[in-house]
Amino acid sequence: MRCSSPTPGPATTSGTGPGRCSAPTGSSPPTAKHSPSRGSATGPSPATAIGSPSRGPAATVVRRASRRGGARRRRCRPVPPAWGLSTSGSEGWPKCVERPWPTVTANARAFAAALELSPGEVVACTTPPHHSYALCGGIVTTLAAGGTYVALDRQPGPRTVADAVDRHRVAVLLSVPLLYRWFSAAGLTTRHRPRLCVSAGAPLPPEDRHRWAAAVGWRIGEHYGTSEHGMLTLDTGSVAGSVGRPIVGVTLVSRPGAESRSTS
Secondary structure, rough: OEEEEEOOOOOOOOOOOOOOEEEEOOOOOOOOOOOOOEEOOOOOOOOOOOOOOOOOOOEEEEEEEOOOOOOOEEOOOOOOOOOOEOOOOOOOOOOOEEHHHHHHHHHHHHHHHOOOOOOOOOEEEEOOOOOOHHHHHHHHHHHHHHEEEEOOOOOOOOHHHHHHHHHHHEEEEOOOOOHHHHHHHHOOOOOOOOOOOEEEOOOHHHHHHHHHHHHOOOEEEEEEEEEEEEEEEEOOOOOOOOEEEEEEEEEEOOOOOOOOOOOO
16 A cells, blocks of 8 residues: 655545555545544544544534624534554553544654654554554554555565655665664665665664664664653664654653653
């Protein structure tokens, strides 16, 4: 699946096989628009954004001045969450996490800035799109920056990744330590070279980083995030073994109370 945002306008999807969807550039929500009456949003399955009922009040009454100088009452329903994401279940049963559009889009723009994504650049991810890493860190982040997102098969092999990198001229590759280890052992070779690879989901062992550098040589960094909060930190390969500094909008607080906040 290839998603890009070449022109302004609402997101569209066509075809029944691997499709190409367009989304607006700029700061507006880059993909699906929520429809409260249907409780869902547009987008290709299984990356469809699902809106769930709000837990707040059923309606809020506000006042709006009329043209005649008086005031009239108008009911405004609370904005539902953008979607519900399932956690990995690493600490018990998976949970459904609701995330509202304002936090999703703000976090996506901040992550795009940390990745230094430019309009037109291509991002590929090896993680299925129903996970936060691919959906928020990949699809929404890429479209928010005006780029193109390429969804790879689940646990794609080295040849599949190499073909995608060359065919789409991938600038940023998002994957996990297990697959980077596999790619290193296979000797991943391409004509095109991504400017950055990001590893997340688990720590990248030092020996795997060394093997990757020797066998492939692409710059690799680490990222940390959660389903509940989205993308939190990013290292672009400058410090081995580090998940990097917090991205804009994230504040880290240590137990003694000292804060570390990203301002760049």
